[in-house]
Structures are given as C-alpha cells and as structure tokens.
Amino acid sequence: ACSSLTDESSDENETATGADSEGTEDTAAEEQDSGENANSEEEEISIRLGSHLPPSHSVIAVTEKFEDIVESQSNGRIGVNIHPSGELGGQSELIQSLQVGSLEMTINDAGVLSNFAPKVGVLDLPYTFSSYEHVHDVLDSPVAETLEEELAAVDIKSIGWVDSAFRDLLINEEISRIKGVDGMSLRVPDAPQYSRTVESWGASATSIPWGDLYNSLETGVADGFEGSAESIYSDGLHEVVEYRVPTEHIFTVLSLNISQQFYDELSSEDQTLIEEAGREAALYGRELAMERDEEYKEQLAEEGLETLDIDKEEFRESAMEFVNSYAEEEGMTDLLEQIAELE
Amino acid sequence: MEKVFNKGVRVVLVSLFSIITLLAVLQIFTRFFGFPMSWPNEAMRFLFIWFVMLGSAYALREKKHIVVDFIGDSVPRKVTRIIDILVNVTILIFIGILIKYGFQVVEVTSIQTSSVLRISMGYVFLSVPIGGILMLLYTVLNIIDLVKEKGVSS
Amino acid sequence: MTLLLMFGLLFLFLVLRMPVAFAIGVSSIATLFITTDVTLAQVMPRIVNTLNSFTFLAIPFFMLAGSIMEHGGISNRLVRFANSLLGHIKGGLGHATIFTSTTFAGISGSASADTSAVGSVMIPSMIRRGYPRGYAAALTACAGAIGPIIPPSIIMIIYGSLTGLSISKLFLAGALPGLVMAAGLLVINYAGAVKHNLPYEERATLKEVWQSFLSAFWALLAPIIILGGILFGIFTATEASVVAVVYSLIVSIFIYKELKLKDLYKVLVQSTHTSVMVLFIAATASIFGWILANEQIPLQISAWLNDFTGNPYLLMLLIVIILLIIGCVIETIAATIIFIPVLSVIAETAGFDPFHFATVVAITLIVGGVTPPVGVLLFITNGIAKANFKETLRYLWPFFMLIVLVIIFVAYFPDVSTLLPSLID
Numbered sequence A: 001a002c003s004s005l006t007d008e009s010s011d012e013n014e015t016a017t018g019a020d021s022e023g024t025e026d027t028a029a030e031e032q033d034s035g036e037n038a039n040s041e042e043e044e045i046s047i048r049l050g051s052h053l054p055p056s057h058s059v060i061a062v063t064e065k066f067e068d069i070v071e072s073q074s075n076g077r078i079g080v081n082i083h084p085s086g087e088l089g090g091q092s093e094l095i096q097s098l099q100v101g102s103l104e105m106t107i108n109d110a111g112v113l114s115n116f117a118p119k120v121g122v123l124d125l126p127y128t129f130s131s132y133e134h135v136h137d138v139l140d141s142p143v144a145e146t147l148e149e150e151l152a153a154v155d156i157k158s159i160g161w162v163d164s165a166f167r168d169l170l171i172n173e174e175i176s177r178i179k180g181v182d183g184m185s186l187r188v189p190d191a192p193q194y195s196r197t198v199e200s201w202g203a204s205a206t207s208i209p210w211g212d213l214y215n216s217l218e219t220g221v222a223d224g225f226e227g228s229a230e231s232i233y234s235d236g237l238h239e240v241v242e243y244r245v246p247t248e249h250i251f252t253v254l255s256l257n258i259s260q261q262f263y264d265e266l267s268s269e270d271q272t273l274i275e276e277a278g279r280e281a282a283l284y285g286r287e288l289a290m291e292r293d294e295e296y297k298e299q300l301a302e303e304g305l306e307t308l309d310i311d312k313e314e315f316r317e318s319a320m321e322f323v324n325s326y327a328e329e330e331g332m333t334d335l336l337e338q339i340a341e342l343e
Numbered sequence B: 001m002e003k004v005f006n007k008g009v010r011v012v013l014v015s016l017f018s019i020i021t022l023l024a025v026l027q028i029f030t031r032f033f034g035f036p037m038s039w040p041n042e043a044m045r046f047l048f049i050w051f052v053m054l055g056s057a058y059a060l061r062e063k064k065h066i067v068v069d070f071i072g073d074s075v076p077r078k079v080t081r082i083i084d085i086l087v088n089v090t091i092l093i094f095i096g097i098l099i100k101y102g103f104q105v106v107e108v109t110s111i112q113t114s115s116v117l118r119i120s121m122g123y124v125f126l127s128v129p130i131g132g133i134l135m136l137l138y139t140v141l142n143i144i145d146l147v148k149e150k151g152v153s154s
Numbered sequence C: 001m002t003l004l005l006m007f008g009l010l011f012l013f014l015v016l017r018m019p020v021a022f023a024i025g026v027s028s029i030a031t032l033f034i035t036t037d038v039t040l041a042q043v044m045p046r047i048v049n050t051l052n053s054f055t056f057l058a059i060p061f062f063m064l065a066g067s068i069m070e071h072g073g074i075s076n077r078l079v080r081f082a083n084s085l086l087g088h089i090k091g092g093l094g095h096a097t098i099f100t101s102t103t104f105a106g107i108s109g110s111a112s113a114d115t116s117a118v119g120s121v122m123i124p125s126m127i128r129r130g131y132p133r134g135y136a137a138a139l140t141a142c143a144g145a146i147g148p149i150i151p152p153s154i155i156m157i158i159y160g161s162l163t164g165l166s167i168s169k170l171f172l173a174g175a176l177p178g179l180v181m182a183a184g185l186l187v188i189n190y191a192g193a194v195k196h197n198l199p200y201e202e203r204a205t206l207k208e209v210w211q212s213f214l215s216a217f218w219a220l221l222a223p224i225i226i227l228g229g230i231l232f233g234i235f236t237a238t239e240a241s242v243v244a245v246v247y248s249l250i251v252s253i254f255i256y257k258e259l260k261l262k263d264l265y266k267v268l269v270q271s272t273h274t275s276v277m278v279l280f281i282a283a284t285a286s287i288f289g290w291i292l293a294n295e296q297i298p299l300q301i302s303a304w305l306n307d308f309t310g311n312p313y314l315l316m317l318l319i320v321i322i323l324l325i326i327g328c329v330i331e332t333i334a335a336t337i338i339f340i341p342v343l344s345v346i347a348e349t350a351g352f353d354p355f356h357f358a359t360v361v362a363i364t365l366i367v368g369g370v371t372p373p374v375g376v377l378l379f380i381t382n383g384i385a386k387a388n389f390k391e392t393l394r395y396l397w398p399f400f401m402l403i404v405l406v407i408i409f410v411a412y413f414p415d416v417s418t419l420l421p422s423l424i425d
C-alpha cells in the first residue's frame, strides 16, 4: 500500500518507448499493404498501463513481461506503454481512471483495491497466508474467482494475480518475545488492517509519509516500521534500523487490471490474447518474486541487518482476535475459511 | 444580499481552516505523547480539499488569483474590458466542464471507501462540482460587473 | 504538437489576463479535448487526488504562520533589530531589508509571503529616506526570493511530494545556498549604495542594539525552533508548519500581545486567499503535468538532452539556462509542478545527486519571481513602492546578475547543497 517514488531509472522506460514506436511503424506499413481491406481486427491498439511503483521494482518487471508477450503475440499490433512511478497518478487515482475508462490497464495492491471492492481486503489481512505455496493455491482456486467477480462488479477486470512478498517488522531494539514490541511507535500505511495489526501486538501505529520515514527512524520519531525486503532495500532503510523481525504478517498480492469498458470493445481474439498474456506474466512473476525476495534478504543481511529469532506464532495469535472480528464486520469470514482450508 | 452571502462563505472557509489546524495540532500532540491517532490525518486532508475548492471559488470574486498583467498599461480600458469579458466567458466554460464531469466522478467514487474513516469517497469528490457551482456564480457576477461598467474608468 | 498547442494556449490566455490557475486548467482541457481521446472525466480525479496530500497541508500552515507574524508584531521587531544592527552602514536600510528577509525566510515558506511582509514595512521607510522607488522595489523582491530557498519552503515541499525525496533533507539542502545568496545581496547593496549615494542611519548604541535584540528575541527563536526541529528529526515538514503556527500564535497573543481575536479572523481570511491561490495552481498544473506524462514528453525531452550532450557540466548549464527562460514567463509554483517530473528523469539519467539537483532547480525557478515579464515578487514590491516598472528593471540587473552567479556557484559546488542533508544520514 505504500511505496516511495524515488528510484527512477529511465533505461527501462526508454525500452518501453522504443517498443512503442516500433509498433507504430509496423502498423503503418501493414495498413499500406492491406489498403482498404484493413478491418477493425487489424486496427492498431495502444494500451497504457499505470503503476505507482518505480521502474526497478520486480512488479514492473512482470508488467514488462506482459508487454513482451502481448507485443510478440500480436506481431506488434497491440502496443503496451508502461507508466511507472505514479506518472499517471497514485493507486486510487489509477483505479478511478480505469473505472471511467480513461486508462486501459493498472496494477494495484489488494489493500487499495479493497477500498473499491471490500472483500478483496481478505488478501490483505494479517496471517491469511502461511507460505508462497499457500498463496499460489489460493490464487488458483475459486476464492480468486469470487474476488474477480467482486472487482468486475465495479468495472475492474482482473486478468492476473501477481505476487509481491511477505512483510516483516523492522525495529531498532533487540527483542526475543512479542512483549518487546510493547509501547513501540511503528509506522504503518494508512489502512486499518495495518494499524490494527501492530496495535494487536501492543505497539502504537503512526502514519508518516514514506519519504520522511528514513529521517524519522534515524531520529526516533518512529521506533520501527513494517514492509517487504525489497521496499526496505531500495530505499536504504536498513541503514537506520538494526533488526528484522520475520513476522511475515501480511503478504502483498497485486492484481493486473484492465478497464472493463476497454475490454468490451476488443475483438474476442484480442480479449483471449490479453487475458492469456496476463496469466502467463503472473506465473512468471511468482518465480521472480520468490527469487528477488531471497536476493534482497541476503543483501540486507550482508549489509548488517540482523534477523531476530522469534516465534512468529506469538505474533499470529495476538492478531487473530482482531482478524476474526474484522472479517465478520466486513462479511469475509466465509472467504477466510475457504482460504484456511487450502493450506 | 451578496455581502451577506459572501460573509457566510467566509465563515465557512475560516471554520474549515480552523478545524484543519486544530486537527493537525491534535495529531502532533497525540504522537508526541505516544498514543498516535490516524483518523485526524485523513479527516484534515478531506476538509482541506473542500477548503481549497470553496476557497478558490471565493478568491475568484475577491480577485485574489494571480493574474499576469503584460498589457494593462498599454491598452485602453475599452479593449481590456472586452478581453476581460471574453476571458470570463472562457472560464465559465471551464467551470461548466468542472461541474459536469465533477458530478460524474462523484458517482464513480461513491462506491469507493476511504481507508481510515471508511466514508464514501463521493463526499470528498463532491467538493469539485460544489466548488464549481460557487465558481460559476461568482464568475457570472464578475461578468455582470464588467458589462455594467460602461464608461467607468478604473 | 501537443506540447506546442498546450504552451501556445497557455501563453495566449496568460497574455489575455486570465488568472494563472485557470489559464493552466483551460489550456490543459482544451489540449486534451483537441489532441487525445482521453475523456475529460480523467481530469476531475486529478484535482482531488493532487490535493489529497498530507504534505500539501504544510502550505496553508506556513502561510498562516507568516500572516500571524506579520500582524502579531513579529516582523516589526525583526525589522527594528536589523536596523539597529546594520542601519549605520552605507545603504543601511537595504542591508536591514536583506537581513529581515533572511530571518523571516526561516519561518515563512513562500517568497510572496516573505516579500509582502518585509516589503510592507521596509519599502516605505526606504523611500522616506530617499532611496529611489525602483531600487527599493528591486532589492526587496530579490531579498524576498530568499524566502523559499532557506527552509521551510513550499517549492521544496512540492518538489518532494512529486519525487518522493525526503522533504526534510530538501529543506536542509537549501539552507547554505540561501545564506550565500543573502551575503551576495549585501555586497551588491553596498556597491549600489555607494553608486547611488544612499543614506545611512545613526549608529545605534550598544544598549539600543541589546534592547532591540531582547524585543526581537522570541521572533529570532522561531527559525531556530523550526529548523532545529527538522534537523534533529523532532518533527516532519508538515508538523513543522503546525508548530510554526502554534509558536507564532503564542508569541503574538501572549508575549507581544499584539494579536486580538478580531485580527485572527482577518489573518485567517488573508492566508486563505494566499494559500488557495497557490493550491489551485497546483491542482490545475497537475492536469497539465499529467498530459505531458501521458504523451511521454518527459522521456522524449530527456532523450533529446542526452543526445545533445553527455557532459554533465554542460547539461547542468543548459538546464539552468532553460529554466531561467521558463521562469521569465511561467509562475514559480506552476513551473515546478509542470517541469519537475521531466527534470527528475533527466537528473536520474545524468547521475546528479538528487538533493544537489533539486536545490539548483528550485533556486532557478524561484528566481523566476524576479524576472520580467512575469515576476510575481516584482509585481508585489513595485505595487508597494508605486514605482515605474521600467525603472525598477533598471535597478534590478546587478542583483539579478548576482543571483545568477549564486546559481552557477551552487550548480558547480555540490557540497554547498549536499553538506547539511548528509548530516542527517
């Protein structure tokens, strides 16, 4: 739900631009050849895909994979332009654009999507998932279909669920039991499932803009925060915290979305092509996410971030009371049970 | 009549500004003393959006928006008056778009809930068309003033 | 095509005296309508989502703090202290203006707030003592430009929110360059005073200096609290703006006892005007910026600049020149929102330190406030001084040359801007 917009490397951006102009030339040539015979199916299609993440992020690599597949499968007729770093707006704004049909595609966190389709929030609850395998089993199960229907009801068509990583707790004080977290002030994204999770551990939740986090940690405005290895490493936050507590409390799942309006206007061949590309890219992302997460954790350890040996179960148990009452409030108890059965 | 109405708008703006300030103080105060609250953050952002939209409308009437005057001294008032009328009519079209599409977006966002207060985002986005209506009113008044001005030099 | 159309329309509406915020909005929507099939419904979320920012909340708070200081006796006391300290040097009131502006800059985030607060007191006194009206106007406008270079700074707040860079660090990056600029302005004012034979005041006795210092003590403490708070990480930028409001309220109401409840209402109305004026520009300029991003224009410009030169020194110079030209005709806040997304791509590619680059860009854009024809700070001081605009421009150029020199200095000696931010690393 949170990410900084630093870290822009334009190399990857330029690749996107290059591929786009190639696509345009191809189509121009095609049109000349086929002359008046060009029917609507041969029409050049351009897709803009918006993300809040920086170009270096592994999730953007997944969208680039999607771009490659679509462009090669369509022989360059369908072009994909990736707009990273919130160029076209933050997460909520991207989704709104998708809904009104002024943007073709986005990739978004389940947490943010839950503001539009509340049941999707089940993916963003703490301790919904126990392992990567569990995540994949759920995303391949009817549960995912139910969530896709929820999204479709608000004009968001999900064509692939993309893995990110488990989130851990990062603090400055060595602890051995959950008791140690008591009274700490922890930075969390602005969403109840995050603040209530750390509150269930006895800490207090504080919302500080991601960009100010580095300074806040160093000077003690916050005692710690939670996030994935990738987000910690890419913003250098390991320089200002000492310990990683592998709480693995929330797994961030993203959905690759297409605007329902735009989708409906495509020919059925193109619809299939794009949906299959979405699925394939998402599968590619599963491997990538695991590899990258490992790599980032190794990097963090090399640079001196110590991983504490704690009982994750303690943290899970503390959070369960809130999880159950929250799931009941939001009418997602059924879903949560189905997910648990897939473990 | 207009004076009373404007006074009302001013009171609304000053109240919004004061509430936002108090919420900000509350948030910092609670964070300093170790029991931070997250709802004031979202509440003040939403009130702030309303504050800016309504305030921008009011500033139109009070002529507080920045205007760049390259031509004022070198062109007779007769000409600038006509330009001013045309410019205000153009602004009117812009405001019309703001209102029309603003309402459309309110409809779309009404199903979206805010992440902390869990209120419909439609209430936040409503600030655009409502601010737009106030802008419309003030721009019409500005145009009436310009048309009436006849021969008066300022 | 899109670029030409959009800027063409913008200039047309600006020349026709449409308010800047609306000229940006109208030219954006017209361009959207003519060149793309993007629906206009896209534009509305943009306005709200831009304003839905905790960071932007700092803008009205810093405006409010500035307004409270102006009406609560704080700026008067700063002026008196500056006069007792520097008034006896040739061009003394001019030196005092620069000193006051610099101190006030440590509390105010906006160049126009700084300029009008200091200008409303200093310009009439300078004119009374025989300073040419144009000289007083030119000097005060340039001194006011220090406002957002020395932290806090609205430009840096916007810069940070657009790029994700730490706002506290951006603030600190501007501190030393701001002081360098203040020192430079003192030198130019001295030279100007000699050339135009400007008067000096009677030397204040040590006792008088001490008394005016005591009277200004709480005012002088304000920048220390705000900057110290940010430097030592006691609070974030937005929190600092709230602290500035609370502090100036306490000093004005309880210590100086110059602010009454009735004044507070007036102060709130005044700062409502100054802040919505900036914020509505930010809102409409975000539409303008969105269209540029949608057309991938930042990447194209970046690629073009890279082709043009691979030499970072030359690239920096080129950017400064382009921004100085842009600053002549586009208002500072609007230029920041429109061009930062373009520039940050370039900075990244060329490998500049982000805080160094931000400082150079910010100072250059801020200086746009004193360059004709669109120089908002000049408009303010010229209005107060009732000076002839052409005469003001004649006195402006030595100050302007100095500012350009400072920009070059900051551009080629990165340490000036990166030293303080590196201290909180």
Ligand code: NA
Binding pocket: C104, C105, C106, C107, C108, C109, C110, C146, C147, C148, C149, C150, C151, C152, C153
């Ligand atoms: Na400042």
Ligand code: NA
Binding pocket: C327, C328, C329, C330, C367, C368, C369, C370, C371, C372, C373, C374, C375, C376
């Ligand atoms: Na200018």
